Amino acid sequence: MTAGISRITDSEVERIRADFPILATRTSKGKPLVYLDSAATSQKPRAVIDALSRYYESYNANIHRGVYEIAERATEAFEGARARIASFLNAEREEIIFTRNATEAINLVCHSWALTNVRAGDAILVTRLEHHSNIVPWQLLAEKTGAELRFLELDGNGRVVLDDLETKLQGVKLVAIAHASNMLGTIVPLQQVIPAAHAAGALVLVDGAQAAPHFPVDVKALDVDFYAVSGHKMLGPTGIGTLYGKRSLLEAMPPFLAGGDMIRRVTYEHTTFNELPWKFEAGTSDIAGAIGLGAAVDYLQGLGMPWVREHEIALTSYALERLADVPHLSLYGPKRAEERGGVIAFTLGDAHPHDIASILDSEGVCIRAGHHCTMPLHDLLGLTATARASFYIYNTYADVDALVEALEKAARIFKL
């Protein structure tokens, strides 16, 4: 274990694991489940599963319009979840918009803010490590508006190069940037990027899909303009995410989707829109999903986000050390656990990552193989695919050991 990195005790993690019913199950081959794919989606604690069933079993009703008891309870629970997420990110309640996922949160900014504010000759600045969700919307915007899509480069360890940030910011209207990479693990130093962007007159949208679940995020301290969050990666259900936006920006933006709930008054000729946050929530929201996400946030806050981060650093550091000893294994991304989230992408000799993942699956070890929605980044690194292990609050040192043993078995099978 690297000096200075504290070791989280197994009993702390065992207590957490007991809250996740799926972790007590076995695979069809009778192996204990070693779940190392939380960057794709996290497992859900009993508290989240119960919050969903409680809603459907005891107060299922549509929100906002009902005057009967269970409708009022549903509205209270839905809006209560919003308040909890706001407090989790240190935002105001009105600044949290429920979306389907992080992708939709980014698209909301693209369609509402960017389509109104970006013109031919302007630039959007992203990095080379972005997920497709934070590249494709901007490519489409660039095609529609004639704006330029510009990139911050990466160094040899997968860190974003900021030496030329000021130059790259010239003419930029929006910096759209990941807080943490889902392939390299890199944590982007936003405290450097955001003030520089603001000084250059640009707004900043942060893709927090791999950050908000893993370390404390304070949108006010960051002074970020928009922050996209994915619910299903932070113990919440699928189908729910949030967008944080500064109130003054959201107020000035046109609606994204149009229909029920987002209106104040509609005539056959004209519509006036609801106030924040509902102006951006057209139609019936994922009520259960939002309530489930509220329960997930409660769970994470119960652990404390500093603890979540500490655990992740300890585990990632241990994994980086152990994986470095596996022959023929190449690791990608920053060398130190402190500079990265709990995501480790790797290749093993010339074995195809899908074959590696299949062998690991036979040992009950769940990892991801492919391009992880970062095809351009794989192209840049000269890779067609990688295998990826990712950790979360319920993973143990024994899970890392199981990963290493399964990889050693894979290496023997491939005769590496």
Ligand SMILES: Cc1ncc(COP(=O)(O)O)c(C=O)c1O
């Ligand atoms: C960095 C990053 N951004 C965005 C997304 C998309 O998240 P969602 O599934 O919530 O749309 C992901 C999902 O893998 C991601 O890792």
